[in-house]
Amino acid sequence: MADMEGIQRLTALLRADVLQRLRAPRVWALLAVLSGAAWFCFPPASSTYMILGVGGIYRGQYGSAWIGMALAMLCIWLSLLGFYAVRGSLARDIDTRVWQLLAATPMPRAVYLLGKWCGNLLVLLIVLAGATVAGLAAQLVRSEDRAIDLIELAKPLLLLALPLLSLTAMCALLFDLLPWLRRTAGNALFLVLWVATLAVTQQGLQSEQQRAGTRWPGDPFGVSVFDRTAHERLARQYAVDAAPGFCLACGMANKQPRMLDWHGWQPTAREAAGRATWLGVALGAVVLMASLLDWAAAQAGPPARGSATGAGYSLRWLDRLLQPLRGTAFGNVLALELQLALRQRRLWWWLSLMAAWAVQLLAKPGVAALALVAAWVLSLDLFARSGLREHGQGMGAVVFGASGAARRVGCARWLMLVLVGVLCGLPLLVRFGIGNAPLALAALAVILSLASWGLALGALTRSAHAFELLVCALAYLAIDGAPALNVAASPALTGAVHVALLPLSALILWRTWPGGRHA
Template sequence: MTPRLLSALAVADFRERVRRPAYAVVLLAAVGLGYLAAPATNAHWTIVNTGAYRGTYDSAYIGTVTALAGALWLSAGGFYVVRTAIARDERSGVGQLLAATPLRTSGYLVGKYLSNLLVLGSMAAVLAGTAVVMQLARGESRAIDPVALLLPFAVFTLPVLALTAAAAVLFETIPVLRTGFGNVVWFFVSLATMIAGQSAGAPLGGLGVHVFAKSMRDDLAAHGITVTEISLGLMYLDVPPRAIEWSGVDLAAGFVGERLLVLLVATVAAAVPAIWFGRFDPARAGVSVREAERSTPAAIAAAVPPMAYPRLQTAPRRGAAFARLLAGELRILTQGVSWWWWLGAAALVVAGAAAPARAAGPLLIAAWVWPVLIWSRLGAQAREHGVEALLDACSSPLRRTLAQWLAGVVLTALVGAGPGLRMALDGDLPGWLAGVAFIPALALALGVLSRTHRLFQALYPPLWYAVVNDIAGLDFMGALAGGPSPALVATAAMLLLATALTTVALRRFSV
């Protein structure tokens, strides 16, 4: 495949993605990240913690810290934005058309990788533009140095985003990881990368934090200041840091060579799945021609038996009808769940009920991450299975949406029943009940708004991990001491439920 054809495939796929409304939301998120990277001079939060000091807000410092923030957060969150390129070709039928062309599988995969990198790179470009605006807004230095501001994005951000783009291709070509399970796996992979990548011994330079840290320590030492630890991440400081002059990061030739090697490794990694990826070709996927013919729409329609119309019966009472609707939504929500998942849920219930009271909180945290892939179906299944238009033609969409939430409530209460029993005996039942209402309300609202399961799968694990790390202010489960009141969590749940119901109603009336 010629480079010209490869670039044409990547650009065409990139143009198709940027037409989607979700892309504008992603760019707005990049702007918000740029704002967090350069907080006000009297702010208590910071992206890069260098103790009680920070660099003056000039092009070198703002460009470097914003680029490091982009390497950290755009790689973690950007994966969920770009990981559906291959799945979209499969759903639309474009992949089957490409399978009939002379296009090599390796070329197709590299094209998707380059398209992913263009999307992530555009987010980094918006982040760099925001850095310019933030430098002028903070007013400590109005002299824009394009090289000092943009070079960190080339050496810190771009290589990490290239690895993310390649990982998205890899996850989409491995059957186990192309499902929602892969979204959860990526959260923990990216979390481990965030921690290990800040080490000076990280392979190929990691995130590059150690290079910035060495330069910052040297400049602080010249002012007689000793800093023992420099870390990357959104942190709160008791005292706003003081500004000092920083000379900028020293990019040694060896480090630049490592970053170029990262780009090469990412490109090769994107092509490796060509060994096993069938590129939508039934022959390579192990499907015979006869089996492929049987899976056509005409064959499926011919195999469906004639519909038997039931006898007309008296309409059930309203309460009984809603109970049947709720039972149906619960069956739909848990459809296809394997026996081993139920076995794990049962083990969590038994362990929670048998454990001592002091273990109720940790066991509840463990129980309420187990159904994350099932919760993510709320509000999104109809759209993703192509039956949204059919269901919209039915009456009472609000009742159906409410039944979806209650089905999620039943599942949440069931999985957390063991720890909930211990908490009830200790008088902590209101916190547990608020969590039972909040989690499915969050999943439903995100599913209805985004019409995809991916948003909840991307946002819930970090929220859950905050509770694991004893951040009481974000405890929606009632598992930590000093967390929000159950009334506040329940109110948030009702607001999320109201958001979902309002969205459904507006879409119904707009049709």
Template sequence: MSAVRAAVHVALADLRQRLRSPRYLVVPLLIAWVAQTLTSETTHLVVAGEYTGIRNAAWFGGMVATMGTFLLFVFGFALVRGAVTRDRETRVGELVATSPVRDATYLVGRWLGYIALLSLVTALLVLATVGGYALHGTGTFDLWALASPFVFLTLPAMALVAAAAVLAETVRPLRGTLGSVCYFFGAIALFTAASLATSLTYGPTGLAVIRNSMVRAASADPTAFESRSFAFTDDPGSVTTFVWQGVDWGLTELLSRAPTLAAAGLTLAVAIVAFDRFEPSPGLTDRLAGVLTDDDSSQDDAASASDATEAGHRYTTPPSDVDLTSVTPASSGVPNLRVLTAELRLALRGRRWWWYLAVGSCVVGGLLAPIDAARGLVLPGAWLLGLPVWSELGVREQRYRTAELVFTAPHPHGQLAAVYLGGVAVAIVAAGGVLVTLATSGALAALGAVLVGALFVPALGLASGIWLGTPRAFEVVFLTLWYLGPMNAVYTLDFVGAHPETIARGTPLGVAAAAVMLLIAAVIGRSRQIGQ
């Protein structure tokens, strides 16, 4: 079998396996919702602060492609990531390691599989945009004008997203939550730079290509751009309409995609070099990263594997003087202190020394900082550190294959309560300095908002982990809420109460209601798992 054919087979196998998962059924619904929202009569795209286009096919294609590329660029990483990690956890990687399939062939296959899934999502987005035009559009339908931005802008960006996902799964420190955090903020930074720079036509999302074309069609002054000169709004105010027939795809516009494709190829090449071919011992890049991050998990894993192998070759007879006594199960499903302590230890297991140092610094900072800085800066930073703990809630049993033991216990829901309370304890401890400052300052409403947030975040992690079986969904949702709410003052999403306006608008009440619903969903999901 040729290398190309082998890579294609790897890609197709990954795509088929993903499409069989019920979790991906929600993707078309989200796509339809996004397209309907962007093409509805209440949503307007304003260019250069005072222009908006006639709602023809090209305009719909430009609007949805702009926002759709941004959403897929930020969230597509979490959507596709996981195939290499799955092979590692299910020991399929051991078969790959002993097969004649080369590293480059295997990783290129995974990359192609990720691109195929993202391309399928892009195609669904095009179809949803066509549906939006049929409902709300005007003028003659032009399929190429509508679809070409997706072809020349979205798909090259998806190649870079797929390559970044492969890289994150081959570099040991980036395989977990750290990889998701680094990618999220990196994607936001790239998109922000592309939004502010009018000449950055070679940006990964291609925003400037569409924006500059619209500016030329509107005969607007290209020097009039400000940070919000290309924005979606439901209240455009007094604007001038113009006709935009789509991007004129000349050589300049097409070559502007070359840096994005080159970056994708370079990222994939780095991933191939860093790939350890599922070896239990770390490679050079992993050892270097371990030195920089004090990560000795690879050595621990190798030692454990060695101990297990040696134990398999030893024959031991059971001792004859063991007194086996029956254990009476607890009469209540309420977790006791030992169970709570055990779950908290599991939640904190594997955290490095710098993590504890950072949490301690946030506690001290919350005590010493002014109350506004403590709420708006220290508290969001402290809870960002809790992300790797909360992302494991609800998925730990599947990941470590302990579901059969946990779900057959006398009171599995008591264990679920202990997991949740352990997550709440991490949130309260990380916010301890801020809580003390709020209490001593008499800011009881803000104190209550923080406590409500401490109940909400672990509930979100637990429910999403149980129902979706992956930590990546929670990571994406949490980072989005964290970025938009506390850090960018979107008050309806400010789950930590970082801004006084959040409390004035009653957002903590909505957060509390969401926490209750998420806990109910978690209990229902766990009951469903137990009954299977």
């Protein structure tokens, strides 16, 4: 009887949790993006590209087995994007004290967390189901093999995709549970961990041990399983002994793809055990988290000094600096926005900013530009969450109720973000404004873009995750020398791109900011 009651509680919690998540626009946006990506994973044979291939020229015939394998590899990206789509449910229960009500019921902690984990996983599987429908449609349209074999389609999805998505669902729960990972820091850290794990996995495929055939079948993405199968079929069908490496989004120029016989897929027992191990790791971690639930809920007490919602530091020098703005209504709002933003910064933020300032002032242009990117990332929570303040606190009707208030607050908040961006790069702007004007102008263009897109994406998605993921990805590319945020790589190109995108962000803000079209 007790077991049946536990199952009923779990089922009821899961149903309510999934229905609530499916109301979020970001889930449907992810479903649309991944379904579209699934369609483009299977271009016609005449295309000059392929999404999943081996050696840049070999791919499987578009049958059910290859469709399933390609979708399982597409889940590498779903494991990243899906994390940002599903996280937040547990954090919301803790922040709103809903957990205190649930804790008073007979529901065990482990059952509650299992329900949350299953909710995360089910949402990811719904997104994968949409991508699968798109993949099957591509199979029928491309007509390379119109016979649909649901078993061969499902095998890679269950063996490769399911364990990976279960890990993503577990990580979303863990990052919601730990207080210091619930917001921007956790979003940035997950991207770093995802990139590092993928890099280690790819490096492992190039090792001598992998080339000798003694592959470790337990990498979380399942890439080694696909890699082994593809190279075995290459050796059998085309007598290719060397391992040319698999690729995602392979460029083919004017070459025609060469087909691999991929009508079925039989994983080894060792590979199946490795995949089951990852599924067990995810499930076991969720059960172990139950012992931390009460502690995590207790950490959501009154805000600490300097926290994002507390009173923060006094910063009397800031009051004196902002005093000239107090003469007008708009200036007063701007001063309040700056005080609210800067007083919440913790001591470590100011120390880190000073370190970034020193690098900007003394280092070579390339290193100084990376220090500027680091300073912007330090302030990522401000850029991503400033447009969500009233939405999260339920104060929109009060703040924007007066005539012209929405426009006044929106403009003041945008200007506040611009000034914070300038503060992050003040030494670089002064230094290169004198000796390297194109670089300084490019930095100003990026600052305007960060402020505009931070507010626009926040107002559009009602979430900080999209902008945080975008900036973290661009910061990673900046380290590799890409000019998106690295103003030293190509100042003219960087500035031109960001300036060109400003009208689009302004249009989104006009359409989505509270009262924007009527202010």
